[in-house]
Amino acid sequence: MTAPSSPAPAPSASRIPALNWHAAHRTSIQLRFADVDAMGHVNNARYAEFLEVARMDMSAATGIQGDDDHSMLARLELDYVHEIRLGQTVFIESLVERVGRTSWTVAARFVADNVPCAFARSVQVRVNADHIPEPLPERFHDLVRPLLARLDVPSEKTP
Amino acid sequence: MTAPSSPAPAPSASRIPALNWHAAHRTSIQLRFADVDAMGHVNNARYAEFLEVARMDMSAATGIQGDDDHSMLARLELDYVHEIRLGQTVFIESLVERVGRTSWTVAARFVADNVPCAFARSVQVRVNADHIPEPLPERFHDLVRPLLARLDVPSEKTP
Amino acid sequence: MTAPSSPAPAPSASRIPALNWHAAHRTSIQLRFADVDAMGHVNNARYAEFLEVARMDMSAATGIQGDDDHSMLARLELDYVHEIRLGQTVFIESLVERVGRTSWTVAARFVADNVPCAFARSVQVRVNADHIPEPLPERFHDLVRPLLARLDVPSEKTP
Amino acid sequence: MTAPSSPAPAPSASRIPALNWHAAHRTSIQLRFADVDAMGHVNNARYAEFLEVARMDMSAATGIQGDDDHSMLARLELDYVHEIRLGQTVFIESLVERVGRTSWTVAARFVADNVPCAFARSVQVRVNADHIPEPLPERFHDLVRPLLARLDVPSEKTP
Numbered sequence: 001m002t003a004p005s006s007p008a009p010a011p012s013a014s015r016i017p018a019l020n021w022h023a024a025h026r027t028s029i030q031l032r033f034a035d036v037d038a039m040g041h042v043n044n045a046r047y048a049e050f051l052e053v054a055r056m057d058m059s060a061a062t063g064i065q066g067d068d069d070h071s072m073l074a075r076l077e078l079d080y081v082h083e084i085r086l087g088q089t090v091f092i093e094s095l096v097e098r099v100g101r102t103s104w105t106v107a108a109r110f111v112a113d114n115v116p117c118a119f120a121r122s123v124q125v126r127v128n129a130d131h132i133p134e135p136l137p138e139r140f141h142d143l144v145r146p147l148l149a150r151l152d153v154p155s156e157k158t159p
Numbered sequence: 160m161t162a163p164s165s166p167a168p169a170p171s172a173s174r175i176p177a178l179n180w181h182a183a184h185r186t187s188i189q190l191r192f193a194d195v196d197a198m199g200h201v202n203n204a205r206y207a208e209f210l211e212v213a214r215m216d217m218s219a220a221t222g223i224q225g226d227d228d229h230s231m232l233a234r235l236e237l238d239y240v241h242e243i244r245l246g247q248t249v250f251i252e253s254l255v256e257r258v259g260r261t262s263w264t265v266a267a268r269f270v271a272d273n274v275p276c277a278f279a280r281s282v283q284v285r286v287n288a289d290h291i292p293e294p295l296p297e298r299f300h301d302l303v304r305p306l307l308a309r310l311d312v313p314s315e316k317t318p
Numbered sequence: 319m320t321a322p323s324s325p326a327p328a329p330s331a332s333r334i335p336a337l338n339w340h341a342a343h344r345t346s347i348q349l350r351f352a353d354v355d356a357m358g359h360v361n362n363a364r365y366a367e368f369l370e371v372a373r374m375d376m377s378a379a380t381g382i383q384g385d386d387d388h389s390m391l392a393r394l395e396l397d398y399v400h401e402i403r404l405g406q407t408v409f410i411e412s413l414v415e416r417v418g419r420t421s422w423t424v425a426a427r428f429v430a431d432n433v434p435c436a437f438a439r440s441v442q443v444r445v446n447a448d449h450i451p452e453p454l455p456e457r458f459h460d461l462v463r464p465l466l467a468r469l470d471v472p473s474e475k476t477p
Numbered sequence: 478m479t480a481p482s483s484p485a486p487a488p489s490a491s492r493i494p495a496l497n498w499h500a501a502h503r504t505s506i507q508l509r510f511a512d513v514d515a516m517g518h519v520n521n522a523r524y525a526e527f528l529e530v531a532r533m534d535m536s537a538a539t540g541i542q543g544d545d546d547h548s549m550l551a552r553l554e555l556d557y558v559h560e561i562r563l564g565q566t567v568f569i570e571s572l573v574e575r576v577g578r579t580s581w582t583v584a585a586r587f588v589a590d591n592v593p594c595a596f597a598r599s600v601q602v603r604v605n606a607d608h609i610p611e612p613l614p615e616r617f618h619d620l621v622r623p624l625l626a627r628l629d630v631p632s633e634k635t636p
Contacts, residue, residue, distance in 0.1 A: 015234075028348075029348070030346075030347070030348035030371065032367050032368075032370060032371050033367075033370040033371070033374060033514065033515070033520075034366075034367040034370060034514060034520050034522050034523075036514060036515040037510065037511060037513060037514065037515070038510070038513040038514070038515070038517050038563070039231065039290075040515055043510075043511050044207055044211075044232045044235060045204050045205070045206075045207035045208045045211070045511050046204070046511075047204075047207075048203055048204035048206075048207055048352075049204045049350050049351075049352040050350075052203075052204070052350060052351040052352060053348065053350050053351065056351060072198065072239070072242075073203045073239055074238070074239055075174075075236075075237065075238050075239065076203060076235070076236070076237045076239075077234075077235070077236050077237075078234065078235045078236075079233070079234050080231070080232055080233055080234065080235075083231075083290065086515070131198075131242065187507075188507070189505075189506070189507035189530065191526050191527075191529060191530050192355065192356070192361075192526075192529040192530070192533060193355060193361050193363050193364075193525075193526040193529060195355060195356040196351065196352060196354060196355065196356070197351070197354040197355070197356070197358050197404070199356050202351075202352050204352050205352075207511075208509050208510075208511040209509075211509060211510040211511060212507065212509050212510070215510060245356070333552075357549065357608075362525055362529075362550045362553060363522050363523070363525035363526045363529070364522070365525075366521055366522035366524075366525055367522045370521075370522070390516065390557070390560075391521045391557055392556070392557055393492075393554075393555065393556050393557065394521060394553070394554070394555040394557075395552075395553070395554050395555075396552065396553045396554075397551070397552050398549070398550055398551055398552065398553075401549075401608065449516075449518075449560065
C-alpha cells in the first residue's frame with residue numbers, strides 16, 4: 001500500500017474545487033488567541049469548530065435550524081491549503097453539495113484575507129432524540145435549493 | 160450535483176477499513192469533560208486533537224519525533240461511526256498507509272470500550288522552519304516499516 | 319479549615335462589582351457550538367478563551383497591542399454568576415483596574431443578552447522574548463487612562 | 478485605583494500555599510499538542526480543562542461522583558507561576574479546602590516534571606437538574622475528610 005515514489009501533494013489550487021462560491025452562504029469567524037498553536041497558525045482541530053459555527057449560521061439563515069439541532073456529523077474532510085494566522089479576516093462560504101434521505105453534504109471554503117485557504121466537506125445526518133437517523137423533511141430540499149453547489153465552469157467566449 | 164434519491168450512508172462497518180490493526184501503534188486518550196458537547200458525546204473537533212496526541216506518540220515511538228516537530232497537516236478525513244462518551248476507555252490505533260516524497264498518510268482507528276467507533280486518515284507534510292515542504296529523510300521508510308498498513312483479508316480455510 | 323456551617327455563596331449581584339462599566343472597552347464574542355458542554359451551557363474553560371479575545375481587542379484599541387504580544391497571564395479570577403447559552407448575544411466589558419511596574423490588572427464583565435453573567439480579573443505581566451518580566455513602557459499609563467476602573471457609587475439625589 | 482508604584486507580583490513561591498499536598502488526590506494529565514498556544518506553552522484556558530479532569534477523577538475516587546455530575550463551577554482562581562510545556566509530565570494534586578451547605582472548595586496544585594507550577598482554587602456548587610443549588614448530602618463531609626486541606630507548617634525542632 002506504500003508507494004515510496006508517489007508524487008508530492010497536488011498543487012494547492014486543485015484542492016479547493018471551483019464551485020459557485022458566489023452563491024454560497026457566508027459566515028464570519030472570530031479568531032481567538034487560543035485557536036493558534038505552537039506552529040503560530042490556527043490549529044487544525046479548530047477548523048472543525050469553525051465549521052460548526054458556519055453550519056449553525058447557515059441553518060438559521062435557511063430556516064432548517066430546527067433540523068440542525070438534531071443532527072450529527074457522520075464524515076468530515078478537510079484540506080488545509082494555506083495557513084490561517086491571527087489578525088486575518090476569516091470567512092467560511094458554504095454550499096449544499098448533496099441532499100440524501102437522512103443526510104446532507106455541505107461543501108465549505110475557508111477564506112482568510114480574501115485568499116481561499118482551506119476546503120471542507122461535511123456529511124451531516126438528521127437524528128431523533130435518541131441519535132437514530134431519521135428522514136429529512138420534504139421542505140428541506142426547497143430550503144437549501146438556493147445554496148446548491150455546482151461546478152463553476154468558466155464560460156467559453158465566442159469570437 | 161444533488162441526488163434527492165441518493166442512499167443513506169453505508170452501514171457503519173464498511174466505513175472503518177479492515178486493516179492490520181493488530182500491528183498498529185496504540186495510544187491511550189484521556190478524555191476531558193470539556194471534550195463533550197451539548198449532544199452529550201465527544202465533540203467532532205476534539206477527535207482532531209486526539210489524533211495529534213496519537214501522531215506525536217507514534218512519532219516518538221518510531222523515532223521520527225524530530226520530523227514530526229516540523230510537519231503540517233495537509234488533509235484530514237474523519238468518519239464518525241459510533242459516539243464516544245465520557246467514562247469510556249479510548250484508544251487510537253495508527254498505521255502508516257503511504258509514504259511519499261515530502262508527505263505521509265496515517266490511517267487511524269478510534270476504539271472506545273473495545274468497539275471501533277471512528278476512522279481517520281491524515282496526510283502530514285514535512286516542512287522546514289519556514290513551513291515549506293521538504294523531502295522526508297531516507298530513514299523515514301525504515302522507521303515506519305513495522306507500522307505499514309495492509310488490507311487484512313481473512314485467510315481462506317482449506318478443508 | 320472546613321466550616322460545615324459556612325453560608326451559601328453570596329447572592330449573585332454582589333459577585334460582580336459596581337464599576338464604571340459604561341466607560342469600559344466592549345468586545346463582542348462569537349459563540350461556537352463547541353463552547354457548550356454536556357451541561358448545555360458555555361464551559362467554564364471557554365470563558366478564559368473569551369477573555370483573551372477581549373484583551374487582544376482592548377490592546378489593539380488602546381494602542382498597547384505590541385505590548386500584549388509579549389505578555390503572559392499571571393493570575394485569573396472568574397466568578398460565574400449566570401450561565402451563558404448558545405444563541406445569546408455576548409459582550410465582554412473591560413476596564414483596567416491597576417497598572418504596576420511590570421504587570422497590569424484587567425477587570426472584565428461578561429454580559430449575555432444584556433444581563434451581567436460573570437466577572438473576571440486578569441493579571442497580565444509584560445515579558446521579553448525569553449518570557450522574563452520587564453517594565454511596562456511609560457506611555458502605558460497614558461494609553462489605558464480612559465479605561466481605568468473606579469467604583470461606580472450611585473449619586474445621592476437632592477430634593 | 479491605579480497605583481503606578483505598586484510592587485511587582487510577589488515571588489512565585491508565595492503564590493502556591495504550603496498545604497498538606499502529600500495527602501492530596503493525584504491526577505495525571507495527558508497533554509495535547511492543541512493545549513499549547515503561540516507562546517509555546519500550555520494556554521491558560523486549558524488549565525481550567527485540566528482541573529475538570531482532576532475534579533472528576535477525585536469525585537470518582539472519593540465516591541462523590543454522583544454529586545459531581547450535578548455540580549457547577551461558581552468561582553475559579555488560577556495562579557500561573559511557571560509555564561507548562563509539551564513533553565512534561567503533569568499532575569494535579571487536589572485537596573478540599575472548605576465544605577459549605579451547597580458548595581465546596583478545592584485547592585489544586587499543578588506539578589510539571591516535579592516542579593509546582595500553578596495553583597487553583599475552585600468553588601463548586603451542587604445543583605439539581607434545573608441547575609438550582611441544593612444542599613450537599615450529609616455523607617459528603619465524611620467522603621472528603623481524608624482530603625481536607627491544612628496549612629503544612631514545618632514542625633519546630635526541639636533542642
